Amino acid sequence: MSHLQPSVLSAMAKSKLKTGDTQVIQRADLQAFFDILSEAGYQIVGPTLREQAIVYDELQSAAELPVGWIEEKSGGVYRLKQENGEALFGFTLGAHSWKKFLFPPEQRLFKTRMEDNGIRFVEDEEPSCKFAFFGMRSCELNALTIQDKIFLQGEHVDPIYKARRENCFIIAVNCARAGDTCFCVSMNTGPQAEKGFDLVMTEILESGKHYFVVEAGTLRGAEILGKIPGKKASDPEKVKVTDIVANTTQQMGRTLDTTEIQSLFYDNVEHPVWEDLGKRCLACANCTMVCPTCFCSTVEDVTDLTGEHAERWRRWDSCFTMDFTYMNHGNIRSSVKSRYRQWITHKLASWIDQFGTSGCVGCGSCITWCPVGIDITEEAKKIRETPGRGNTHIAKREK
Numbered sequence: 001m002s003h004l005q006p007s008v009l010s011a012m013a014k015s016k017l018k019t020g021d022t023q024v025i026q027r028a029d030l031q032a033f034f035d036i037l038s039e040a041g042y043q044i045v046g047p048t049l050r051e052q053a054i055v056y057d058e059l060q061s062a063a064e065l066p067v068g069w070i071e072e073k074s075g076g077v078y079r080l081k082q083e084n085g086e087a088l089f090g091f092t093l094g095a096h097s098w099k100k101f102l103f104p105p106e107q108r109l110f111k112t113r114m115e116d117n118g119i120r121f122v123e124d125e126e127p128s129c130k131f132a133f134f135g136m137r138s139c140e141l142n143a144l145t146i147q148d149k150i151f152l153q154g155e156h157v158d159p160i161y162k163a164r165r166e167n168c169f170i171i172a173v174n175c176a177r178a179g180d181t182c183f184c185v186s187m188n189t190g191p192q193a194e195k196g197f198d199l200v201m202t203e204i205l206e207s208g209k210h211y212f213v214v215e216a217g218t219l220r221g222a223e224i225l226g227k228i229p230g231k232k233a234s235d236p237e238k239v240k241v242t243d244i245v246a247n248t249t250q251q252m253g254r255t256l257d258t259t260e261i262q263s264l265f266y267d268n269v270e271h272p273v274w275e276d277l278g279k280r281c282l283a284c285a286n287c288t289m290v291c292p293t294c295f296c297s298t299v300e301d302v303t304d305l306t307g308e309h310a311e312r313w314r315r316w317d318s319c320f321t322m323d324f325t326y327m328n329h330g331n332i333r334s335s336v337k338s339r340y341r342q343w344i345t346h347k348l349a350s351w352i353d354q355f356g357t358s359g360c361v362g363c364g365s366c367i368t369w370c371p372v373g374i375d376i377t378e379e380a381k382k383i384r385e386t387p388g389r390g391n392t393h394i395a396k397r398e399k
Contacts, residue, residue, distance in 0.1 A: 017222040020215065022233040025201075027086070027210035029229045030062040036227050037132045042169055045101060046134035052080060053095040059134065066091060073179045073364070074253075075373025086210055089135060089203050092179035093363055097292035098140055099147060101131055102164045105316045109299070114308040132169040136197070138190035139182075139361040141172055143292030145196055149355045150295050169220065172197035176244050180253035181364030183377055187256065189361040191248040199225055202241040213241050254364060256377045257384060258348075261358075264384060265349040269341065273382050278337025280372050285318035287366035287374075288343070293359050296324065319343050344376055 017023070025033065037044055047054050048064045054071065065088045072079040078095065110123045136144070151161035175191035184190030193200045198221030201212045213233050216222035288294040298317040303310040317324055320339050325332045333339045351359035360376070367375045 017216055017226040019217065019219055019222055021222060021225070022213060022215045022238060023225055023228070023230040024233050024237060025212045025214050025228055025230040027088075027212070030088075030212075033228050034059070034062050036224060037134075037169070040130075040169075040224065042130045042132035044132045044134055045098075047089075047091070047094050049080075053078070054080065054091050054093075055096060056094045056098055056101075062088075065089075065135075070177070071179065073181050073368045075181070075367050075375050076370055077373075078368055085205065087176075087203060087205060089173045089201075090177060092175065092177060092182060093137060093140070093365060095369075096290055097365070098133060098136065098144065099292055099295075101133075102144075102161055102168075103147065103151070103158075103295060104160070107160055107314045109312045109314055111309070111311045128167075129164050130167045130169070131164070132171065134171045136170055136172045136193075137175055137363075138172065138193040139184045139187075139363040140292055141170070141193055141196040142187075142189040142361045143363070144170075146293045146355065146357060146359065146361070147295065149357070169224070170197045170199075172200040172217075174200060174202040174241065174245055175248045176203060178248050178251035178253060179364060179368075181367040181375075182252055182362065183254035183256050183364060184362035185249055185252050186254075186258060186377075187358060187360055187362035192245040197221070202244060204237075204240055204244070206240075213237050254362075254367070254375070254377045256360075256362065256380060258358070261380070262349040262352055264380070265345045268383050269345075271383050271386070273379055274337045274341050277340045277374065277379065278335055280374060281320075281336050281340045282371055283320045283336045283339060284371060285320040286369045286371065288318040288320060289316065290365040290369045291347075292361065292363060292365070293347075294318070298324070319346070344379065348376070348380065 034044060044059045045056055046059045046064075047066055048057050048059060049055075049066045049069065050057060054066050054069060059065070067088060068082045068085055068090065069080055070083055070090045071092060072081060073092070083090075108124050110121055112122070113120050147161075148165065151158040152165065172193035174193055178184075178191060182191075195217070197217040199214055199216060201214045203212055204210070214225060214228075214230070216225050288296065296317045296319055297314050300313050300315060301310060302313065319325070319333075319342055320336075322331055322334075333342060347359040351357070367373070367377075
């Protein structure tokens with residue numbers, strides 16, 4: 001027997017919606033939305049409050065969403081404040097990225113065991129996952145698109161990522177507020193979600209009303225939307241969505257000039273800014289861990305004490321660690337200066353050569369979570385103000 005409420009069951013009889021159709025869902029019916037997703041077999045993942053931070057975690061009900069919470073963010077600063085009334089999405093981003101659900105920080109690839117007739121290899125089978133990502137922002141959607149290029153395109157497809165990604169149902173949220181470290185407008189990745197979602201929501205609070213304008217981005221999204229209690233969005237309600245996004249666009253805390261940005265970094269590999277960064281950067285790798293597009297990893301083999309059982313694990317790594325570029329003759333980037341230069345040059349320049357897009361989506365997480373507050377928008381600005389101190393050959397060699 002279905003566990004859905006009668007109001008939800010009656011809503012299922014509504015006529016089918018199409019891609020692009022827009023509905024209004026009341027705040028009171030958000031739990032019905034959760035129930036329908038659960039009934040469809042999805043594991044709902046979304047923002048919630050854990051240990052004085054907003055994180056992305058498995059949710060059982062709409063009551064777990066971070067009601068009224070916003071963040072104070074700047075270089076090396078993250079604090080929560082409950083100042084936004086009943087808003088569920090008044091914050092900007094979670095404290096980490098969604099990539100951990102599709103590209104796990106730690107993943108066993110296979111295990112082996114010594115048997116009488118030799119070594120037996122057993123590959124781990126990826127369990128069936130149907131994630132419903134509830135509350136993705138536009139910059140995060142763009143990051144997901146970039147990771148899709150990395151793991152799903154080309155000759156070598158990552159089977160773990162593919163198994164987790166292909167069943168994802170994505171509910172995006174348009175931003176009604178920008179943070180101090182946000183610069184998605186500069187990267188053309190926000191604040192409005194334009195593609196890559198099944199449903200996109202805009203939260204509206206006014207005159208005692210609290211509702212969501214929800215648009216279907218796919219047929220699968222339209223099918224789910226047609227089951228949620230709601231009504232067709234009016235033209236004035238659609239205009240409110242446009243106004244909210246336009247207001248957020250004007251609130252960006254940072255900007256990044258991307259004009260000829262590849263040449264900017266390729267032609268400035270000996271710029272004095274790198275020496276300064278080498279002294280300030282702690283090489284802690286926080287920026288790469290919170291970045292929604294970084295994908296560096298390492299592989300480790302471990303055995304038990306008998307030597308009869310071994311496992312191979314893939315774990316997240318970072319281009320900031322000493323061992324990451326260690327080869328037989330030594331480490332090819334032994335200084336913090338060279339490692340930071342590699343990271344930002346790859347992120348903003350050579351990534352474009354590899355994948356046809358920047359590796360930065362303007363989320364600002366690397367700025368927020370840098371212990372010493374290094375700001376990539378400011379460092380790029382410094383280089384642009386006094387350019388022409390390097391050579392292209394070195395930069396391309398270090399891609």
